Amino acid sequence: xxxxxxxxxxxxxxxxxxxxxRQILDTLLQGDMTVxxxxxxxxxxxxxxxxxxxxxxxxxxxxMEKRGREHYYQLRPDNLNEIARWxxxxxxxxxxxxxxxxxxxxxxxxxxxxxKS
Amino acid sequence: xxxxxxxxxxxxxxxxxxxxxxxDPDALAAWYMTNDFKPEVGHKFTFHTDPGPGFDGTLNCExxxxxxxxxxxxxxxxxxMKRKTTVRWLLIAQEGGTLLRLExxxxxxxxxAAVSFIIGSGWGRFxxxxxxxxxxxxxxxxxxx
Numbered sequence: 001x002x003x004x005x006x007x008x009x010x011x012x013x014x015x016x017x018x019x020x021x022r023q024i025l026d027t028l029l030q031g032d033m034t035v036x037x038x039x040x041x042x043x044x045x046x047x048x049x050x051x052x053x054x055x056x057x058x059x060x061x062x063x064m065e066k067r068g069r070e071h072y073y074q075l076r077p078d079n080l081n082e083i084a085r086w087x088x089x090x091x092x093x094x095x096x097x098x099x100x101x102x103x104x105x106x107x108x109x110x111x112x113x114x115x116k117s
Numbered sequence: 118x119x120x121x122x123x124x125x126x127x128x129x130x131x132x133x134x135x136x137x138x139x140x141d142p143d144a145l146a147a148w149y150m151t152n153d154f155k156p157e158v159g160h161k162f163t164f165h166t167d168p169g170p171g172f173d174g175t176l177n178c179e180x181x182x183x184x185x186x187x188x189x190x191x192x193x194x195x196x197x198m199k200r201k202t203t204v205r206w207l208l209i210a211q212e213g214g215t216l217l218r219l220e221x222x223x224x225x226x227x228x229x230a231a232v233s234f235i236i237g238s239g240w241g242r243f244x245x246x247x248x249x250x251x252x253x254x255x256x257x258x259x260x261x262x
Contacts, residue, residue, distance in 0.1 A: 090122060094219060097149055098126050101217075104138055104148035105130045 015059035020044065021052045025061060028075040032065070038073065122221040129214040136186030139206055150176070156183045178204075193221070 016022055024038060039049045053073055056062035065072050128135055138144045140156040150164040160180045168174035176195035181203070183189060189206040200223070207218040 090221070094122060094124055094221065098124060098217070098219065100148040101135075101138055102126065102128055104144065105128050105134055108134055108138065108144075109130060 012059045012061065015055055015061055018052065018055075020049075021056055024049070024052055024056065025075065028062065028073060032072040032074040034070050034072055121223075122219075124219045126217050126219075127211065127214055128217060132186040132208045132210050132215045135208055135215045135217060136189075139189055139208075140183075140185070154178075154180075156180065156185070156189070158183055 016025070020042065023042070027033065027038060027041070035046060035050055035053060038053070039046045042049060053062060053064075057064060061076055062073055063076050065074065138148065140154070142152055142154050145152050145154055150166045152164050153162045154160070154164075155162065158180050162178050162180070164176040164178060166174050166176070173195075176193055178194075179192045181190040181192060187208055191204055192201040193204045194201045202221060202223040205218075205220040205222070207220070209216040209218065
């Protein structure tokens with residue numbers, strides 16, 4: 001049911017790109033819920049909510065547990081760490097490049113000096 | 118909502134030298150990425166870097182603006198950037214060197230949704246589990262708003 005972390009792909013971005021799905025995730029922050037309870041605040045059909053839940057489960061952000069006759073949905077926030085790591089990579093990338101540029105400029109200057117002397 | 122990456126660095130080197138490092142293909146290959154860059158508006162080129170998760174290491178770019186030795190802008194797409202982003206290098210001559218401003222902007226769609234969602238208030242309680250970067254992003258949000 002649950003994907004392991006590190007398997008993050010565009011699914012997870014697609015999953016949270018939809019406002020209804022973000023609202024579902026926000027609602028699940030309060031605790032595990034059935035699809036009926038989750039549908040209540042929305043002006044969309046239960047089957048639409050089920051479809052959104054399916055996408056959220058595929059992304060690994062939500063899992064489902066059967067308790068008696070009811071299916072309860074629960075939040076799996078671990079995968080968000082993966083998104084965070086991805087975004088972090090951008091910042092890390094630029095910081096690293098700017099460091100490298102500094103070193104390179106120093107080298108250029110040293111070479112210019114050598115050529116002069 | 119903060120969606121852009123902005124950095125500033127001071128280098129104790131004249132703008133001309135910084136410009137060369139930013140626009141000479143051999144120089145770029147040495148510190149930045151292998152490339153077929155030319156400082157000509159409209160030139161389409163690629164940068165190649167190490168592949169990562171969800172990223173084959175290729176960035177497809179196009180030169181948008183060349184104003185030596187002041188400003189260089191190119192578009193940037195690759196990895197999980199679904200649309201073109203913009204990388205802008207601004208060289209500001211200062212006493213004893215150059216202030217380099219780097220802006221990576223234009224994140225729209227899914228990436229934005231991810232960023233804004235993670236640092237959105239409802240998820241504040243998970244911030245503790247996230248890398249330090251997000252804490253800083255969140256802080257920047259608070260101070261900016």
